[in-house]
Amino acid sequence: MTYIGEPNYRHGSLHSLGVLITNLGTPDAPTPQALRRYLKEFLWDSRVVEVPRPVWWLLLNGLILNTRPRQSAAKYARIWGKDGSPLLTITKAQGQAVGRRIAERLYGPVKVAVAMRYGNPSIRSGLEELRRAGARRILVLPLYPQYAASTTGSTFDAVTRALSEWRWVPETRFVMGYHDDDAYIDAVAASIREHWATHGRGERLLFSFHGIPRDYLDQGDPYHCYCQTTARLVAERLELPEDRWLVSFQSRFGKAQWLTPYTLETIVGLPGQGVKSLDVVCPGFSADCLETLEEIADESREAFIEAGGERFSYIPSLNTRQDHTDALADLICRHVQGWPEADENYDREAQREAGELIRARALAMGAKN
Numbered sequence: 191m192t193y194i195g196e197p198n199y200r201h202g203s204l205h206s207l208g209v210l211i212t213n214l215g216t217p218d219a220p221t222p223q224a225l226r227r228y229l230k231e232f233l234w235d236s237r238v239v240e241v242p243r244p245v246w247w248l249l250l251n252g253l254i255l256n257t258r259p260r261q262s263a264a265k266y267a268r269i270w271g272k273d274g275s276p277l278l279t280i281t282k283a284q285g286q287a288v289g290r291r292i293a294e295r296l297y298g299p300v301k302v303a304v305a306m307r308y309g310n311p312s313i314r315s316g317l318e319e320l321r322r323a324g325a326r327r328i329l330v331l332p333l334y335p336q337y338a339a340s341t342t343g344s345t346f347d348a349v350t351r352a353l354s355e356w357r358w359v360p361e362t363r364f365v366m367g368y369h370d371d372d373a374y375i376d377a378v379a380a381s382i383r384e385h386w387a388t389h390g391r392g393e394r395l396l397f398s399f400h401g402i403p404r405d406y407l408d409q410g411d412p413y414h415c416y417c418q419t420t421a422r423l424v425a426e427r428l429e430l431p432e433d434r435w436l437v438s439f440q441s442r443f444g445k446a447q448w449l450t451p452y453t454l455e456t457i458v459g460l461p462g463q464g465v466k467s468l469d470v471v472c473p474g475f476s477a478d479c480l481e482t483l484e485e486i487a488d489e490s491r492e493a494f495i496e497a498g499g500e501r502f503s504y505i506p507s508l509n510t511r512q513d514h515t516d517a518l519a520d521l522i523c524r525h526v527q528g529w530p531e532a533d534e535n536y537d538r539e540a541q542r543e544a545g546e547l548i549r550a551r552a553l554a555m556g557a558k559n
């Protein structure tokens with residue numbers, strides 16, 4: 191085994207704090223070939239599909255990867271922007287905005303890198319970017335407000351797997367979720383209030399979260415609980431009566447039972463109950479992506495209107511809203527507490543001088559740098 195090392199390390203180098211901001215990932219292009227590559231990596235993750243490997247290998251390679259890439263590519267083509275996949279473009283912009291905000295708030299040097307759990311830029315390349323910037327302490331922030339083993343847990347696996355190949359393993363911390371974080375809840379509530387002020391208010395507000403198999407909840411995954419808590423807290427902030435809001439779960443994959451009620455069934459059932467205007471918000475997605483732009487804003491809207499609904503309004507994800515950036519920056523600043531770069535007594539000049547001294551001593555003792 192050869193570990194990734196620091197052959198050119200200069201004694202006394204100024205160490206920095208690294209922040210790795212991650213999201214799920216997206217194909218490189220809206221084509222069947224790119225989708226095949228992306229789905230192969232994504233759906234082979236045993237945190238995502240827990241079916242025994244030999245059975246799943248046959249199903250995935252014999253059936254799913256021969257049909258789904260084409261269908262999904264057509265959906266991606268509908269939302270693809272001039273700079274690529276919205277999920278990637280938005281996550282990169284979030285990384286830059288959060289980087290600027292934490293550089294103002296932290297005392298020592300800090301580097302932010304953006305990475306995707308599947309596809310590009312990979313977790314490995316994001317960590318490498320941080321290593322090159324001298325990050326000896328790394329905070330990982332997966333942009334999933336509600337912890338799920340299949341998202342946050344899987345990101346933990348990928349990060350620790352990559353770091354296990356490093357010679358000099360950095361101090362590492364993870365943000366495992368922020369479903370009830372005050373600033374996050376406030377930002378979601380503010381985005382809804384602003385949407386209502388501009389577009390008017392529907393008779394009901396539906397909180398739609400990505401689903402997971404029902405069995406994962408039964409095995410102890412806290413995701414379902416966290417989604418319910420987020421929705422309740424936002425509804426409380428908005429002072430919405432109980433009968434004005436609902437929670438549902440979207441994007442079911444495969445034949446097994448997933449978390450219910452299903453979003454599509456809920457949406458098409460509402461006009462029959464007399465609900466003709468509906469607002470939908472997806473607080474589990476920190477960036478707009480296929481699941482919000484295509485499945486909710488397009489497909490679900492059509493289904494609602496076809497079922498007799500009159501007005502359907504999708505409330506965008508928090509994306510690069512200032513209050514979202516501030517909430518994420520605040521989360522980072524709280525999680526790096528106790529690390530020197532976050533300490534108000536951190537003195538950049540003193541660190542640099544100490545570095546010079548160490549380097550001079552190392553040279554005097556015959557080290558090569």
Ligand SMILES: C=CC1=C(C)c2cc3[nH]c(cc4nc(cc5[nH]c(cc1n2)c(C)c5CCC(=O)O)C(CCC(=O)O)=C4C)c(C)c3C=C
Pocket residue numbers: 214215216217237238239258262275277334338340341400401402403441443474475478479480481
């Ligand atoms: C926000 C949290 C998410 C959870 C939880 C989640 C679980 C989960 N997803 C699949 C299968 C697919 N998801 C796909 C797309 C997708 N999923 C999320 C987020 C969560 N997934 C996002 C943000 C996206 C969009 C990515 C983008 O490029 O815009 C897809 C790919 C698209 C498709 O072919 O339909 C699949 C497949 C499972 C099986 C699962 C839990 C076990």
Ligand SMILES: [Fe+2]
Pocket residue numbers: 400441
């Ligand atoms: Fe998903």
Ligand SMILES: [Fe+2]
Pocket residue numbers: 414415416418
């Ligand atoms: Fe629960």
